[in-house]
Amino acid sequence: MLLNVTNLDVSYGAVKALHGLSLEVDEGEIVTLIGCNGAGKSTTLRAVSGMLRPRGGSIAFEGQNVTGIASHKLVERGLSHVPEGRGIFANLTVAENLALGAYARKDRQSLADDHERALVLFPRVKERLKQLAGTLSGGEQQMLAIARALLARPKLLLLDEPSLGLAPQLVQLIFSIIREINKQGTTILLVEQNAHMALAVANRAYVLQSGEIIKSGPAKQLLDDPDVKRAYLGA
């Protein structure tokens, strides 16, 4: 098991955001976490990547307890997080943003290859290396954010709403890229509001409501689940 989250409790001050949340992600999988606004999806990812310190419960990565470990150390271990809203450094150029993605890496030589590989996936980013990242369009920023995360060579990639605010064709493109990244060997934990698309690419899914997992199972199965259909697929 690559990621094991057990009984996670997270609060913002007095506000409880997650209670006793458990989930797991196996190597090679795409797992998706769907739920309404405010269900706690982003909170889950933030706790996993060390941005938030959980009140209780534990997080294990590659079988080792990583609860409470700082984000930058988790990146070195192979856990990267593309946050909601992309987290682009608007004051830096596209090239500098990409360089920061590889900040924690020590293997300089294979970095150049990875750089190439990441940019092949995102030709539009490649054309804009010298530009300030803040001047990119929303879709380009999302691609930059994913390309940048890939340069850390993550074993597990956390993606928080990569399709947010993108035009339909671009959403298609982003999801095909997600599938491609997974094919190349990166495990993915995907948070999405676009449940249709998410369930279509994922192997397994969890449904989150008010900080708790209310359903889980193979993605295909949840696509046909009447409750899920009613609540998240607008059917």
Add this chain to the structure above:
Amino acid sequence: MADFLQTLIIAITLGSLYALIALGYTMVYGVLKLINFAHSDVVVLGAWLSMTVAVFLLPRIGVTGATWWAGGLVLILAMLLCGAIGFAIERLAYKPIRGAPRLNALITAIGVSLFLQNFGQLQFTLIPNERVVASGALQERGQDPRTIRLAETVSIESEQKYAVRLFKNSAPEGATPQTRNIVAAAGTYEAGRDIAIDGGVGRADTRDARYEIVRIAAGAPLKLPFGAMPAGMPVLFNDRPVWEHVFVSETEHGRLEKPVRITLLDLTIVGTAVALLVGLQILVFNTRVGTAMRAVSYNMETAALMGIPVDRIVSMTFVLGAALAAAAGFLFAVKYTQIQQPAHATWVLLGLKAFVAAVVGGIGNIRGATLGGFLIAFIEQFGAYAGLQVGWANASAYTDVFVFVLLIVVLLVKPTGIFGTTVREKV
């Protein structure tokens, strides 16, 4: 023309110093959104530590006067020491309250500043430069009134400095003793013999008194922190003119000659400051660590998601800022040589104007702070120059006013500063 050139030289020199200090304010603001009020006090520490190193260390390694590398050595040591102080300030004062409301950080910064200002005025002798080699009661003088009778054997080595201190037993603790030089030739003087001293001892002085013979080592004692009195910076750089021109003008009172000179010292100051300014720009804009610094300044949380060790980058920012402040303090001290006590108005104004430079340039913006420093210096110097040209005899007393008027104008017209972008509230 002569006045214009002289003003230009001063403006460039001062501008480079303001810029060095302004960078520290702006870098710390950039990463922590904190106005580090203690920064100007680090400048003061830089000046005093330079002086301390120069008077304590240089004589002990046999360096006197303006050896070309002595100034560089003092500068580097002062920068290292202040860098360490900057590191400690951040770890001890600011890191524990990271994430607390901004007002808490502001109050802490004022507290650190007050602490440094007041602590700096204490003084203890940490390492004395003299050692007592003999002592005893001073019941009787020697045969000759210009000698004292030894109670202990003492050997006087040639080429060493010795002195005799005379103490009244009834004097309060810590009272300054009378001091006489030893004029005896080198050799061993047995107990009971007389030894010649310069000036001698009056009969009345011998009653209820004792003496100490001390051997004085080269160099001053190490006194830290710095004390409440101004001190003099030793000469470290050659002040030889490298360019000199005499401007001659005919006036109604006859021929008027005005020399303008650029000294090696001026060049050294501007050269050092500009080298450091350029070095910092390269570090911030062209290195991996500089990119990380700019990323942390944009968004600390996301920077951590890139694998950037945010705490280390914040520390580095403080260390760099403090090292530049130390350089400014050092250069200020070698230019104006009389170093005022910590908390003196000279320092307060220097720090304040550098802060204005950072705000005018757009706080948080590295290039803004650099150019802001020069802008402030040009405004104050050429403001006075222009005033004098139009017959305002008192204009040079108003240099500070020009600076603060500029601040007000900039804040009214473009509150984010000349190079500032709109303020982003951090999440």
